[in-house]
Amino acid sequence: MSKVEEAREKARAIIRDFPVRAAPVPIERVVKARGIVLQHAPLDDEISGMAYIRDGVSIIGVNALHHPNRQRFTIAHELGHHVLHPEHLRSEVHLDKAFRVLMRDGMTSQGIDQLEIQANAFASELLMPTAFLEDYVDPAGLDLDDDERLEALARKFRVSTSALRYRLAPRG
Ligand SMILES: [Zn+2]
Numbered sequence: 001m002s003k004v005e006e007a008r009e010k011a012r013a014i015i016r017d018f019p020v021r022a023a024p025v026p027i028e029r030v031v032k033a034r035g036i037v038l039q040h041a042p043l044d045d046e047i048s049g050m051a052y053i054r055d056g057v058s059i060i061g062v063n064a065l066h067h068p069n070r071q072r073f074t075i076a077h078e079l080g081h082h083v084l085h086p087e088h089l090r091s092e093v094h095l096d097k098a099f100r101v102l103m104r105d106g107m108t109s110q111g112i113d114q115l116e117i118q119a120n121a122f123a124s125e126l127l128m129p130t131a132f133l134e135d136y137v138d139p140a141g142l143d144l145d146d147d148e149r150l151e152a153l154a155r156k157f158r159v160s161t162s163a164l165r166y167r168l169a170p171r172g
Pocket residue numbers: 077081094095096115116119
């Protein structure tokens with residue numbers, strides 16, 4: 001299993017264990033249920049959020065000035081770092097700037113490293129679990145250019161349309 005698929009599988013396991021069966025995923029409750037401290041703070045616009053572990057306490061910081069749907073993705077992404085790479089969070093604060101990885105083209109050319117790709121795959125699966133998506137859409141039959149349909153679905157899941165488009169795009 002690739003690291004990215006492993007990341008998705010960990011997200012699926014969290015959803016399976018959580019008493020929620022329909023969109024939207026209550027991401028803040030998921031985080032708090034794991035004993036992680038969630039801090040909302042006004043940050044520079046280019047900073048989405050951060051993850052770190054201090055004195056044994058796992059902490060997620062999110063930019064409170066960003067759109068609520070973007071904050072949800074940031075929180076899920078930072079949870080991904082805690083679940084997937086805690087060893088990196090003890091020695092330093094992991095700081096995330098804009099998630100350009102959501103643009104489907106040029107992912108690697110933009111120098112986004114593997115940890116970010118894994119955290120995004122995790123976040124994408126966590127906020128838009130296959131099992132929940134199937135209630136609303138046949139992924140194989142969805143027209144990604146149908147903006148109205150995508151917007152309605154994004155509202156349901158409380159994610160941005162770009163995050164949804166990325167989630168529904170064929171996986172390599
Ligand atoms: Zn990150």
